[in-house]
Amino acid sequence: MKPIWPDTDSRYVDRFIWGLGTRNATTTKVYRCILSGFQRFVMQRECAGSLDQQTISAWLHERATQWPTHIVFHRARLVDRFLDFLVSEGSVASNPLRVLRIEYGQRTTTPVVRALLSSSPETALDALRLPQRFGSFLGPLMRDHVTLMRAMGYRYETQANRFVYFDRYLQRNPGLEGQPLAVLLRDWHATRPTPENAWMCQELGRDLARALRRSEPMIVVPKPDPRLRQQLEQQRRGPYIYTEQEVQRLLETARQYPSPCAPLRPMSLYTMLVLAYCTGLRLGEIVGLNLGDVHLDVGEIEIRETKFFKSRTLPVSNSVAVVLREYVNARRRAGAPQQTESGLFWHQQRAGRYSYVMTEKLLTRVLRLSGVKPDRGGLGPRIHDLRHTFVANRMLGWYREGINPQARLPYLATYLGHRDINSTLIYLTITQELLQQAGARFRAFGVHSLHVDEGVDDETD
Known part of the structure; x- marks a missing residue:
């Protein structure tokens, strides 16, 4: 027979905390205090057998009078995990917080807790509900195009995410239904008029045009704006080469x-x-x-x-x-x-x-x-810059060994896991030492040519 929760000797609390593997004695003590207090609250309401949203909401409001808001959020996440543990043990039928997270499409507990603590929980929870995936008037077109591209072997993750964001925008603005594609993209860009969003709108328009061409072959896929790409490249932070x-x-x-x-x-x-x-x-x-x-x-x-x-x-x-x-x-x-x-x-x-x-x-x-x-x-070097440094050092090593780096670039692309050499060229960062090595090699080649030219000129004179 399974022990009944809440239990007076806190066996479930102890087993849950032991499973977390906490190594700090203070953390263990604090967690036990929080969960034991939650158990006492549930016992006082005599609702352990029917733990529901009202009980959780009452506990959150009672704790909000004692703790700062960010502490309530943190400890509500602990209670959420504890209730999941109790469900897995068969001691409670369901975890109300998990039910709300799934119902309103939330990956974390904090938005749900914030809504329950608001003055109008029902309205706040409804605001969390995500639109149906590909539920707009262009949704079926975008969904079918993603399916086709993945069937052809493409991952198509970035493009699919752009479709999802655009689909949600269309669902929130039903008055745009039936408008030309150019108008839809212009209005979406107006919501955040930044170069990054302009580039996203441009790429989205090209992808949508490709999808539409399957049923309307006369549609032309717009060409990318090179000026916009150049503007983004200028704003992008350059790689850092570690010494x-x-x-x-x-x-x-x-x-x-x-x-x-x-x-x-x-x-x-x-x-x-x-x-x-x-x-x-x-x-x-x-x-x-x-x-x-x-x-x-x-x-x-x-x-x-x-x-x-x-x-x-x-x-x-x-x-x-x-x-x-x-x-x-x-x-x-x-x-x-x-x-x-x-x-x-x-x-x-x-x-x-x-x-x-x-x-x-x-x-x-x-x-x-x-x-x-x-x-x-966020300023300063990044971890990914070590990859740029590896490429710069490899190029420098080839120069020092007298090897033609251009002939070795396909091997470097394979080693780095790139599709082709073009991806590798992005990592070719020119350092001062690389310039010196390239300059020395050019002088060794150029001086001989200059001497030959000078000898011809002298004989002519």
């Missing part, structure tokens, strides 16, 4: 990263930076590595199904292989799972591996601690 001294500071900072509750984390961050700098991997590729993708016996790593549907096997230098071997050994000593499908960069939380968002936050923190990036704001 060797800066990379050394990054690596030293990663090794000394303060992490008393996760002793393997400093070495994990150090190894991630080594891979980004020495192999040019994208951050998503680093996060996606499994233990079985590292082949230390042959000095290779396997990158599976990343951007452009590409998989590739990359040889790594001996120094990188040494770093990977040290990390794999430390990972094993830390008690990480040894299955080939387990995440290479492992931590003790339930997921068992670092997410993309958490990895980006941690590595950005390393940039700030090292002094390479300012303490606040």
Whole structure:
């Protein structure tokens, strides 16, 4: 027989907190206090068997008189997870917060809690409801076009997202039904008249014209405006090429990263930076590595199904292989799972591996601690700039070795996982040292030609 919730000895609370794997004693104490208080509130209302939206709303309003709003949001998320746990245990029939999230199309708890705390919860909840996907008068056309392009082998994610945003705009403005495409795009652009939105409208118009041509072949796909693209390129922040001294500071900072509750984390961050700098991997590729993708016996790593549907096997230098071997050994000593499908960069939380968002936050923190990036704001170098640095260093190495870089660019494109050489050319950042190497090579070629010309001129004179 299952224990009844709420229980007087807080067994469910203790089991839930233990499953979270919190390592801070203060956090455990605070969580137990919050959830025990929630249990007492439910017991006082005698509604455990029929936990509903009214009970949750009453608890939120009662807590809002005691806690600041941002604390209410944070602790409501904890209660939401606790109720999901109780549902999985079969102790409650449903989680009202989860029901509301699903009903109103919300991925997180905070918007739902904000609506429940408002003066008119029903109106606020209705405002959260997302429009039906592809429910506008152009919705079927856009949906069929996305299906066709994906059937042809394209991922079509960016274009599909543009269609979804435009479809929601059309549903919120039913008076636009039947208007010409140019008028629809003009009105959508007027909602946010920025160069970025103008570019989005332009690309959306081209995609819609392609979709319409299937039934109306006379429709012309508009040409892109090169001036708009040039304006966006000028506003875009240029890549940053790290110096060797800066990379050394990054690596030293990663090794000394303060992490008393996760002793393997400093070495994990150090190894991630080594891979980004020495192999040019994208951050998503680093996060996606499994233990079985590292082949230390042959000095290779396997990158599976990343951007452009590409998989590739990359040889790594001996120094990188040494770093990977040290990390794999430390990972094993830390008690990480040894299955080939387990995440290479492992931590003790339930997921068992670092997410993309958490990895980006941690590595950005390393940039700030090292002094390479300012303490606040989005200015300064990015993690992705290590990929640009890898390309610049590879080009510089070829110049120093007397190799023609142009002949090697197809190999570099394959190593980086690009579709073609054009994608690789974006990463060719001209540094002062590259200019000097290119200039020296040109002088070595040009001086001989000049001497030949001068000899001809002298004989003529």
